[in-house]
Amino acid sequence: MIQNSVWIIHWQECLENEPYPHLKHYLETRSYPNEGEIILCVNGSDKAETVGSRYPRVSVAPSKEYLVAYALGHLNTANPACSGGTKKVIEWNNEVCDELGVP
8 A cells, every 4th residue: 555545445345255365454453554544335334333343443434425525534634735745745755765865
């Protein structure tokens, strides 16, 4: 997962019967950049509660409206097109340059 990206994952297709065990591992251990956002799409609020308790570190969207709200919430702070996003990208770039010894 790249920095500041958004993954939208359909629960029933990708996780319910565990067809992709590595994906499950990423979600359970939060093995992706802090700046990334993962949104699990489910059908209905009852399923959202169940899935949310299983993966407490990710957003769970029970409807299209929630999906859009979560994505916009992330992109409005992590998107280089907005002032907050530009600051985060510059900070990340500076950290990488420091680690690599690049002036």
